[in-house]
Structures are given as structure tokens and as C-alpha cells.
Amino acid sequence: MSQIIALTKKFISIPSIKGNSRALKEVLDAALAEVKGYCVDFFEKEGIPSALIYNSKARRTRFKIILNAHLDVVEGKDKQFTPFEKQGKLYGRGAYDMKTAAAAEIILFKRIAKKLNYPIALQLVTDEETGSNGTKFQVEKGVKTDFVIAGEPTDLNINFKAKGTIWAKVKFFGKSAHAAYLWQGRNPIWNLKRFLDSIQILFPLPAKKAWRTTVNIAKVETSNLNMNKVPNNCEVSLDIRYVPVGQNRFSSMKNANFYIKKLKEVLPANAKLELMLVRTPYSIKKEDPYIGTLQEASKKITGKKRRLVGEPYGSDIRYFIEDGSRGITFGPVGGAMHSENEWVDIKSLDQYCKILESFLLFAQKAAFTT
Missing domain, CATH: 3.30.70.360 (Alpha-Beta Plaits)
Incomplete structure (x- = not known):
């Protein structure tokens, strides 16, 4: 957990907003420094960098699971780029949306991806808030998956549809x-x-x-x-x-x-x-077996299944769904997204990491239909 908090603070301290190309490159480089030893494909469109990291020697034509994270944030006051902890919460621009979840995905991938018996990738983009030169561009370049999880804010609920x-x-x-x-x-x-x-x-x-x-x-x-x-x-x-x-x-x-x-x-x-x-709006079926596996993982860690919800915001998983894949957003508990006192609950972050890890391990033995 300390690794994730430390990496999140490093991310928050970098003002990776639209137009700050130096900061966007810096935050992506900081993320990639954590996953040395894995193969990385780099992408760039209109000066916007993104990366795909995977657990095989060559990129697969299709992954079983992709963990998606964006490292860009909306604008904020200077003080919001100085992270701090208070009463069990981590504050700062992007704490909730979604640098904390990004750090969790990165540390988890680094730790277990090579132990998994299926093709998995970590997708890191730097323009989810304002453009489509990251995830959409990668999908256009042939990046495919059966299922994608983006760590957008959901308060540990499973968001299966969006407006x-x-x-x-x-x-x-x-x-x-x-x-x-x-x-x-x-x-x-x-x-x-x-x-x-x-x-x-x-x-x-x-x-x-x-x-x-x-x-x-x-x-x-x-x-x-x-x-x-x-x-x-x-x-x-x-x-x-x-x-x-x-x-x-x-x-x-x-x-x-x-x-x-x-x-x-x-x-x-x-x-x-x-x-x-x-x-357009997007959704997947509530009965999707990947959702079932995520529920099974949640029950193991927290003793209960998560609520299935529809969120008012969109996310980059739309590009995979439009390409015929399935996906959900799933992130830790927090608040004040895009506001002055943005925060994430540290205890929920621990649960989030454990649920994701169990999900990835359960997926080794689960037989999914596509």
C-alpha cells in the first residue's frame, strides 16, 4: 500500500493537464519507470503520448484483459498539485480521477502480470479528459481485448453503463x-x-x-x-x-x-x-461473466458483492465497446471529482487493490464466452 500512496503522490505533483506537453511526458515516464522488465509499445498522435505494457515477448493480437488508466487531469489551483493525507484520505488533483487507481493498477500489474497464464496488458494514456489520441488511437491501431477495466471513480461499485x-x-x-x-x-x-x-x-x-x-x-x-x-x-x-x-x-x-x-x-x-x-451511450450486460468474476472477487475480499451502477460520465472504455469488446469502470471510494478538495479514501484503496488482484487470479481458471 505504501508503494501505491508514494506513486500517487508523485503523479499528483506533476500538473499533467491539457497543453502541458512536458508534464504529460513526465507523468507517463514516471509510470513506465515502475514497469521496467516488461515489453512496452509506444504510441503518439498529435503530440499526445500513450503506452501499452504487456506480459509477453511480443504483442498479442488480442488480450484477455486490459487495465486502462489515464494520467492526465483537469486544471486546478497550484496548491492542488501538492498532495497531502488527512484523516484517512489522500487529497490532490487527480486523487479520485484517477491517479490513485492508476498507481494501483501499475503496482499490481508489475507484481503479478508475469505470473498470470493469459495475455494481459496495462494501457496508460494522457488525454482521456480532453481528447481521443490515446485509447481511441490505440484501438484504431489494432489493440484488442476481451475485457477492459478502467479505474475511473465508482466508489467500489461496478459501472456497466454510461450516458x-x-x-x-x-x-x-x-x-x-x-x-x-x-x-x-x-x-x-x-x-x-x-x-x-x-x-x-x-x-x-x-x-x-x-x-x-x-x-x-x-x-x-x-x-x-x-x-x-x-x-x-x-x-x-x-x-x-x-x-x-x-x-x-x-x-x-x-x-x-x-x-x-x-x-x-x-x-x-x-x-x-x-x-x-x-x-452515444454504452453498456454491457449485467450478466457478463467477467462482471460475475469481479463480484466473486469482491465477495472474497469484502464479504459482499458490489452494486451495479450506471454513471453519468463517459470513459475511454467506449472505444473498446464500440470495437466489439466489453468493459466496465471500477475505482476506489472518493469525492470532489474535478473540484477543489478532491480526495480518495485510503482504506477503500486497499480493498480496491485486493479485489482487482483476486479478479485477475480468478480469471486464470474462469472460462469466459466472447
Whole structure:
């Protein structure tokens, strides 16, 4: 456990955020220094590095299991990159999402991968938070697996499904005027307000985590820089996390199209909708034998099976699922993801490591269908 905590602190102290190419390389190098003696394939796309480490002399055409971890984090204040422990918790940017789980996967892989009788790989990427030049690129280059576990935050529950994502920008247009004669202009911010009022009615904010569609107003902007001027433009950026509609398959684009149509129905006549990103929801069957094996491992370590949950966030396992594989996210207990006081529970980290180890060992004798 001390090794994992020490490695996590080293990771947290490196500000591996988007645009900091030196830090992204540094955190990947720090991770790879832990797995010397294993074969490593390096990947890079658009300056974004990633790696695949495996327990055989040559890369297999298909692995049985891949442990996936991302080493990048969202931006934070300088003090958040100084990790510290307090009352059984480890604090710092990425403690929960997901440098602690990454350190656990790395130390576990290092210790037992060569003892396993099946092909296993450790996948380390540096752009999960903001791009697709890591895991997606590796999948495009032929990296395949029967099952993937990503150590994303789940509080020791098993996340087998995730919402889809739509990032959209809506632009509004008006007419400039002097603020003292504002009736001579047309302020588009009023149209933006009415649009957002409609969005709030369509997709009310839930009081707690729920399997329903939500819309985050991520940014509101205008090019106007003057207090005494009626702006002639403004725009709003939306992050929509949506659930499948009716009996539609999770992977069906009918789901995204349903919500895009809803947006268009409440747009003012002169507004313009721009889609920046569209990702479908994904899921695997609750009865998947790999989930059963993970439950068996959990019961051995904690005395009980874990809850099966659907999380509102997406993750890199989507690229494997879209390629025909199966996968889940599974991580330790923590809180304040992407917030100022991000933390992970150290006791749960010990359970997490033991559950993962038992799962990998159980997988040696389990017969899985693909």
C-alpha cells in the first residue's frame, strides 16, 4: 500500500493537464519507470503520448484483459498539485480521477502480470479528459481485448453503463446600439435567456445523481467589451449527458438525434446550433461473466458483492465497446471529482487493490464466452 500512496503522490505533483506537453511526458515516464522488465509499445498522435505494457515477448493480437488508466487531469489551483493525507484520505488533483487507481493498477500489474497464464496488458494514456489520441488511437491501431477495466471513480461499485454526450454551441445574433438608446438595438442575450429557460423546463436539474438526461451550461460569451453598448452577438456552450430513448439500443444515433431535435425546437429563429461532439451511450450486460468474476472477487475480499451502477460520465472504455469488446469502470471510494478538495479514501484503496488482484487470479481458471 505504501508503494501505491508514494506513486500517487508523485503523479499528483506533476500538473499533467491539457497543453502541458512536458508534464504529460513526465507523468507517463514516471509510470513506465515502475514497469521496467516488461515489453512496452509506444504510441503518439498529435503530440499526445500513450503506452501499452504487456506480459509477453511480443504483442498479442488480442488480450484477455486490459487495465486502462489515464494520467492526465483537469486544471486546478497550484496548491492542488501538492498532495497531502488527512484523516484517512489522500487529497490532490487527480486523487479520485484517477491517479490513485492508476498507481494501483501499475503496482499490481508489475507484481503479478508475469505470473498470470493469459495475455494481459496495462494501457496508460494522457488525454482521456480532453481528447481521443490515446485509447481511441490505440484501438484504431489494432489493440484488442476481451475485457477492459478502467479505474475511473465508482466508489467500489461496478459501472456497466454510461450516458451519451453531446457538446453543443448555440449562437444568437442581434443589433448593436448605444446603451443609452438600447431600443434602437436588439440585444440577443434576451433570446439566450429565453432559450435557457426552455432548456431548464425540458431538462430540470436533478437533486442528486439520477439516470436521466441533464444539461450543463458550461459557458456564456459575447464579443462585446463595452458596458455602454448593446451587444450584437452572444453564445452558450452546453454539455448534455443523455440517456437512451424508449427501446432504442444504447449505441443507436436515434438517441442523440432525439435530443438534438429537442434543442432545435426551442431555438429562436435567428439562432444557430453547432454540434461540437456527439458520443452515444454504452453498456454491457449485467450478466457478463467477467462482471460475475469481479463480484466473486469482491465477495472474497469484502464479504459482499458490489452494486451495479450506471454513471453519468463517459470513459475511454467506449472505444473498446464500440470495437466489439466489453468493459466496465471500477475505482476506489472518493469525492470532489474535478473540484477543489478532491480526495480518495485510503482504506477503500486497499480493498480496491485486493479485489482487482483476486479478479485477475480468478480469471486464470474462469472460462469466459466472447
